[in-house]
Amino acid sequence: xxxGILLYLAFAIWIFSDAKRxxxxxxxxxxxxxxxxxxxxxxxxxxxxxxxxxxRKGGKVWNFIKFFxxxxxxxxxxxxxxxxxxxxxxxxxxxxxSIVLLAIGWIFRKPGLIEQGxxxxxxxTKQ
Numbered sequence: 001x002x003x004g005i006l007l008y009l010a011f012a013i014w015i016f017s018d019a020k021r022x023x024x025x026x027x028x029x030x031x032x033x034x035x036x037x038x039x040x041x042x043x044x045x046x047x048x049x050x051x052x053x054x055x056r057k058g059g060k061v062w063n064f065i066k067f068f069x070x071x072x073x074x075x076x077x078x079x080x081x082x083x084x085x086x087x088x089x090x091x092x093x094x095x096x097x098s099i100v101l102l103a104i105g106w107i108f109r110k111p112g113l114i115e116q117g118x119x120x121x122x123x124x125t126k127q
Contacts, residue, residue, distance in 0.1 A: 001079070004075075004078040011037070015033060015041065018048070023122060032044075038072065041071055042064050045067040046060050046067060049117075050119045050120075052117050056114070056115040057113065058110055058111065062105045065104065065108075066102075069098050072097070
């Protein structure tokens with residue numbers, strides 16, 4: 001449990017500093033992570049400003065789900081699995097939910113949508 005909390009704090013600190021570097025309103029991002037971490041973290045990655053040379057493909061829904069699934073798996077492994085009386089069932093629930101979520105993301109994926117960095121405030125600074 002302590003490992004999970006430390007990992008969560010490390011995520012929050014790293015994303016806060018990343019949001020500052022990318023001019024993504026770090027204060028609001030940090031508050032969102034503290035209040036709704038499991039939702040805010042993948043949302044941040046799906047829409048953060050891209051640096052020069054970076055690309056993001058597939059649209060916001062696909063990118064949100066693409067980042068949500070591994071984070072959800074990490075939360076399950078750190079917080080749920082150690083307390084679970086039936087690990088096999090927990091693993092099957094995790095795999096089933098991951099497959100369903102990725103399938104939903106794949107349906108909403110926009111293969112032709114490719115964002116090129118710099119975007120947002122980083123694009124404005126470059127001009």
